[in-house]
Amino acid sequence: MRSVSRLSRPAAALAALVLSAAFAPALAAEDAVVIPPPAVDATVADGVQTAIFAGGCFWGVQGVFQHTSGVVNAVSGYAGGSKATANYMAVSTGVTSHAEAVEIKYNPKQVSYGKLLQIFFSVAHDPTQLNRQGPDTGPQYRSAIFTANDEQKKVADAYIAQLDAARVYKKPIVTKVGALDGFYAAEAYHQDYLTLHPTQPYIVYNDLPKIENLKKLFPKDYLEKPTLVSSAKVTN
Template identity: 75%
Template sequence: MPSRSLSRLTLCAAAIGALAVAAFAVAPSVAAEDAVIIPPPAADAQETGLKTAVLAGGCFWGVQGVFQHTAGIASAVSGYSGGSKATADYSMVSTGSTGHAESVEIKYDPQKISYGKILQIFFSVVHDPTQLNRQGPDSGTQYRSAIFTTNAEQKKVADAYIAQLNAAKVYKKPIVTKVGALEAFYPAESYHQDYLTLHPSQPYIAYNDIPKVENLKKIFAENYIEKPTLVNAAKATN
C-alpha cells in the first residue's frame, strides 16, 4: 500500500476513530466542517477558451473530489504547488518543510463555469478559509488555504472576492487564504488521483470529504454533475 494511504489511515484512526465512522454511518450528511452559504463575487473574470485555476484547501483528495463533480470542469488533478520540482513528492511534502501546498489544478471552460463561481464553491463547500495552516484533522503548511493565480485578472478577482467576503462578515473569523502567482504545478503520485471516487468508504474520505460533495449537490445544484470527471476513468470503472 502506498505510504500516503498508510499515513491517512493512521491519522484517521487517531483523529477520528470508530466514533466518527459510526457517526457517518448514522448521519452521512454530517461533515467535519459545515459548508457556508456565501454570495457570488461582485466582479468576475471575463475569459474565453480553456483556462486553469490552481487551488489549495487542505487534503487534495476532497478538493479534487468536489471539482470532479462540478459541471464545466475538464479536469481536476491533485498535486503540489509552492515549492520546487525536487521536493514535489509526498514523502517530502508531508514534512511541511518544502513550501508546497497540496493543490488541485483545475482546467475549466469559462462558457460553462466562471472563475468566480469556482472560487465561490472553493470558499463555500470545499474548505474553511479561516483556518490557518490546517483543515479538519490535518495540520501543517502543506494544508494551507491558497489561491495560485495564472494571470493578473484571476488575482484581481480573488483579492476582491476575499475583501468582499470579509467585509460582509460571512465567516466568524477573517479569511486567511493567501493569493499569489502560480510558479509551477506538479501532479501528485498516481495513487492520489481520483481517490474520493476509488475509496468512498475509507473512513477519512467518508467523514471529511463525501459530505463536501453532498454539500455541492445541495448548495450548488445547478453546478453539480453525478458522474465525476476522472483522471483515470478506466481504472475507476474496473
C-alpha cells in the same frame, strides 16, 4: 505535521473510526457556508482555462471540482515549492514550501473563475483555518490561490475583500493569493482518490460531506458522475 496521517493511520485509530461509523445513526454533513457570488468575475475567454486552489488535503478538493459542471479535469498535486521536492513524502514534512493543491482545467463558457472561487470558499474547504484543514495540520495544508494571470489575482483579491466585508465567516479569511511558479501532479495513487475509496474513514468523515454540500448549495453546477483524471479529455 498532520495530527493524523491519512496513509499511515494507526490500525487502532482506523478500527475506532470504522466502529463508530457502524453505530452512527447517519452521516451528518459539515455545516455548509452560504456565500454570495463574486461581484467581480473574470472575462469569458476562449479555450480551456486553468485555476489552481489549495485547501487542505487534495483528495476532497479534487473530488469537489470533479463533480462541478464545466470542469474538464482536476488533478491533485503540489504548488508553491520546487520540482525537486514535489513528492508526497517530502511535502508531508511541511518544510518544502509546497501546498497540496488541485489544478482545475475548466471551460469558461460553462463555469466562470468566479463560480469556481465561490465553490472553493463555500464547500471545498474552510478559508479561515491557518495552516491546517480539519484533522490535517502544517503549511502544506494551507489555504491558497495560485493565480495564472493578473486578472485571476484581481478577482480573487476582490472576492476575499467582499466576503470579509460581508462577514460571512466568524473569523477573517486567511487564504493567500499569489502567482503560480509551478504545479506538479501528485503520484498516481492520489488521483481520483475520493471516487476510488468512498468507504475509507478519512473520506467518509472529511470529504463526502463536501460533495453533499456541493449538491445542496450548487445544484445547477453539480455533476452526479465525476470527471476523473483517468478518463478526462482536455483540449485547448
